[in-house]
Amino acid sequence: xxxDRILIANRGEIAIxxxxxxxxxxxxxxxVYTKEDEESLHVxxxxxxxxxxRAWRISNYRDPNDIFAVADVAKCTAxxxxxxxxxxxxxxxxxxxxxxxxxxFIGPRWEVIRDLGSKINTKRRARxxxxxxxxxxxxxxxxxxxxxxxxxxxxxxxxxxxxxxPSILVKASAGGGGMGIEEVTHLDTFRSVYRRIQNYAKRQFxxxxxxxxxxxxxxxHLEVQLLCSRHGEVVHFGTRNCTIQSTGRQKxxxxxxxxxxxxFEYPFxxxxxxxxxxxxxxxxxxxxxxxxxxTWEWIVTRDGRPYLLEVNTxxxxxxxxxxxxxxxxxxxxxxxxxxxxxxxxLGERLGYAQKDISFQGTxxxxxxxxxxxxRGFAPWCGTITRFEHPEHPWLTVHSxxxxxxxxxxxxxxxxxxxxxxxWGEDTPQAxxxxxxxxxxxxxxxxxxxxGSILVNLDYLRERxxxxxxxx
Numbered sequence: 369x370x371x372d373r374i375l376i377a378n379r380g381e382i383a384i385x386x387x388x389x390x391x392x393x394x395x396x397x398x399x400v401y402t403k404e405d406e407e408s409l410h411v412x413x414x415x416x417x418x419x420x421x422r423a424w425r426i427s428n429y430r431d432p433n434d435i436f437a438v439a440d441v442a443k444c445t446a447x448x449x450x451x452x453x454x455x456x457x458x459x460x461x462x463x464x465x466x467x468x469x470x471x472x473f474i475g476p477r478w479e480v481i482r483d484l485g486s487k488i489n490t491k492r493r494a495r496x497x498x499x500x501x502x503x504x505x506x507x508x509x510x511x512x513x514x515x516x517x518x519x520x521x522x523x524x525x526x527x528x529x530x531x532x533x534p535s536i537l538v539k540a541s542a543g544g545g546g547m548g549i550e551e552v553t554h555l556d557t558f559r560s561v562y563r564r565i566q567n568y569a570k571r572q573f574x575x576x577x578x579x580x581x582x583x584x585x586x587x588x589h590l591e592v593q594l595l596c597s598r599h600g601e602v603v604h605f606g607t608r609n610c611t612i613q614s615t616g617r618q619k620x621x622x623x624x625x626x627x628x629x630x631x632f633e634y635p636f637x638x639x640x641x642x643x644x645x646x647x648x649x650x651x652x653x654x655x656x657x658x659x660x661x662x663t664w665e666w667i668v669t670r671d672g673r674p675y676l677l678e679v680n681t682x683x684x685x686x687x688x689x690x691x692x693x694x695x696x697x698x699x700x701x702x703x704x705x706x707x708x709x710x711x712x713x714l715g716e717r718l719g720y721a722q723k724d725i726s727f728q729g730t731x732x733x734x735x736x737x738x739x740x741x742x743r744g745f746a747p748w749c750g751t752i753t754r755f756e757h758p759e760h761p762w763l764t765v766h767s768x769x770x771x772x773x774x775x776x777x778x779x780x781x782x783x784x785x786x787x788x789x790x791w792g793e794d795t796p797q798a799x800x801x802x803x804x805x806x807x808x809x810x811x812x813x814x815x816x817x818x819g820s821i822l823v824n825l826d827y828l829r830e831r832x833x834x835x836x837x838x839x
Contacts, residue, residue: 372714373397374474375439378450379429380768381787382685383410386448389707398442400426400435404778409768429453432460439471446472446714455682458482474713476660476681483656484679488541488579494676497655499648502584502667502675508541508577512562515580519558522582533585538562540569541577548572551583584667584675588838589613590626590642592649592664593690595705597712602653603722605690605705607642612831614745618782621828622733623795623835624689626668631795632837636672645674652679661687661709670838683709685787688764689731692791697724730798732790732835734828736767736811738783741827747783748822750815751776757788758808762801764789785811785823799832806832 374397376386383399387410390397399414401423414422424442426434430453439447447464449455461478464471475481484490491506503522509515519536526534533553538561540548548568552561562578570576593605607626610619626645627638649664663680687705696703697720712718738748752775757765767786769775777783788805792798806829813821 372445372472373443374710375435375442375444375447375471376400376450377429377435377447378453378455379405379781380408380410380784381766382450382683384413384768385706385766386450386710387414389704389710392704392707393711395710398422398424398438398444400424400429400438402426402428402780404780407770407773407775409770412770432463436463436467440469444471446474446710448474448710449682451682451684456481456485456680458485472713474660474710476658476662480656480658481681484658484662484681487678490676490679493656494648494652497648497651499652500673500675502581502677504536504581505579508575509580510577512559515562515578516555516558518580519552519562520555522580523555526582535583537579537581537583538565539579539581540565540573540575541579542569542573542575584669586670586838587611587667588626589677590645590666590668590674591684591686592646592666593687593705594649594653594658594662594664595708595712595718596653596658596660596662597718598659598715599717600657601718601721602650602658603718603720603725604646604650605694605703605725606727607646608686608690609836610686612834614739614741616745618745619686620735620737620824621831621835622686622689622735623798624693624731625727626836628730628795628836634672634838635670638672641668641672641674645676648674648676652676660713661705685735686733688766688787688789689733692731692764692789693727693729695726695728696720698726729791729793730795731792732798732802732832734788734790734802734806735784735824736786736788736809736828737824738777738785738813738822739824740822741824745824747779748815749777749779749783750813750819750821752785752811752813752821754810754812755786756810757786758805760801760805762791763805795836799835802832803829 376383376399401411411423424438454460458478458481461473464473491501494501522536535553552558566576588611591608596602608624609626610622612621629638645666661683665677668674691702691705740746755769790802
């Protein structure tokens with residue numbers, strides 16, 4: 369494994385975390401960056417202690433030709449896509465592994481990314497395994513009469529459940545990121561909405577297929593963290609709760625584990641629900657031959673009903689909170705899931721089983737973002753002039769923002785500035801420590817018009833009391 373060289377095809381804090389994992393494993397690596405990211409800390413850190421060139425400028429993180437050209441020139445043997453960009457692009461993964469100079473793609477096999485990257489296919493596979501999914505279609509619908517009949521059934525189902533405000537979602541099946549979705553609250557308006565979404569889907573995506581699902585309102589967004597090897601080994605690192613999100617469904621506060629029945633009361637058996645979604649996730653991973661880090665996303669309603677939402681076939685931003693509450697064979701230090709992902713991708717066995725993994729405490733992740741939370745979480749652009757954070761044994765901060773010089777936030781990317789990982793022996797202690805961190809961190813800056821920095825620290829403080837609870 370020490371002969372491998374990893375191309376880190378990403379930016380910012382995830383690039384830094386990947387290079388740290390490579391160093392831990394004794395692996396060489398190179399990073400890429402764009403003109404806008406010349407001042408990013410990931411570029412500077414890559415060159416520290418390097419005997420040769422480790423940072424290569426490219427035109428765009430989304431240009432596969434640029435990335436593969438760097439891989440060839442730098443004589444890389446593997447590629448880590450991080451999250452976003454090409455991390456869940458099966459065509460990129462396929463090209464990496466099948467080209468004349470093949471690269472190990474540090475992620476699942478491209479066939480798995482293709483199959484689970486489709487929400488429709490994931491839903492179909494889940495139903496075959498008796499895994500609960502949101503009621504609705506598991507294939508695109510092109511016929512208006514068929515669509516209206518399914519809509520009628522979904523309204524009837526909700527009335528049987530005693531829901532006061534039944535509704536359904538009409539979605540463009542080829543869409544994503546919240547695009548092409550409209551809610552229907554009365555059956556008599558369904559046809560007009562269906563036609564509108566169908567026309568939109570045809571214009572935007574070239575496919576007029578439509579999905580129809582029951583609209584769920586009062587729920588928590590949970591995740592199950594899995595790690596699988598290329599030797600058929602499957603383990604999980606528990607659950608986490610990602611319910612606190614921006615209006616654009618971007619996560620802001622995440623907590624592991626997903627519920628805490630020892631601290632809060634739930635109108636259902638929370639521990640039973642957590643066990644169920646873990647068992648369901650492992651069942652699907654085993655069935656498809658999953659072979660990397662992955663996240664199974666769930667929603668759990670107020671009455672304790674779990675529904676599989678989708679599978680993310682990549683490392684996620686919040687992977688570390690799952691790692692921080694986990695211990696392998698009772699070791700003091702928690703595992704590093706990025707490191708585990710890399711070494712298993714390069715062919716190693718896990719070296720442990722589920723029985724060797726235990727869980728301890730609560731961990732909270734705070735995403736510090738330059739945004740105006742009072743104006744729909746609108747991104748803020750400007751220059752960070754001062755960023756200081758405390759040091760505590762229970763705290764880890766990941767950031768690409770330099771602390772010794774001003775940093776201009778690139779407008780080309782999401783204005784994420786830092787991740788604060790806070791661990792506590794229980795949930796109240798983790799909350800207390802998170803509040804302490806937020807009272808001690810210092811972030812100053814100036815906008816293009818001379819105005820002061822807009823960052824979401826106050827919002828994070830306000831939402832800490834809401835974690836893990838149904839309000």
